[in-house]
Amino acid sequence: xxxxxxxxxxxxxxxxxxxxxxxxxxxxxxxxxxxxxxxxxxxxxxxxxxxxxxxxxxxxxxxxxxxxxxxxxxxxxxxxxxxxxxxxxxxxxxxxxxxxxxxxxxxxxxxxxxxxxxxxxxxxxxxxxxxxxxxxxxxxxxxxxxxxxxxxxxxxx
Numbered sequence: 001x002x003x004x005x006x007x008x009x010x011x012x013x014x015x016x017x018x019x020x021x022x023x024x025x026x027x028x029x030x031x032x033x034x035x036x037x038x039x040x041x042x043x044x045x046x047x048x049x050x051x052x053x054x055x056x057x058x059x060x061x062x063x064x065x066x067x068x069x070x071x072x073x074x075x076x077x078x079x080x081x082x083x084x085x086x087x088x089x090x091x092x093x094x095x096x097x098x099x100x101x102x103x104x105x106x107x108x109x110x111x112x113x114x115x116x117x118x119x120x121x122x123x124x125x126x127x128x129x130x131x132x133x134x135x136x137x138x139x140x141x142x143x144x145x146x147x148x149x150x151x152x153x154x155x156x157x
Contacts, residue, residue, distance in 0.1 A: 072106060073109060073110060073113075076105075076107050076108070077110040079092055080106075083107060089107075
């Protein structure tokens, strides 16, 4: 009878060890599943940040080009004013510490006007809202993209 009791105890111990091993494996699998869910979620957010960064960078490149264009136009207008007063291009170039070719390019840009009418980023944009048939003057609204207030409306002569 003693050997039967030992055999039953051994079987019970083996079942208990197997059950503990299965519980440990189940807990490990649950932890792995939770960690993988966290990983995939974070990876999606990383990709979203990369996409946001690309879009933001493209927007900033466009805004920088607009601002650069507006400032080059201002440079050209100033140099054109000097040239219109009779200052030779060579003298303007010497005073501005730039090449004569650059002076001519900037003046040419000022004479042709801005290439894109957007102007510097953040500057009010002029939009023709409607035309006043009686006075033949268009009604223009100055819209500031940074403000949410109503546009200021004025009639142009």
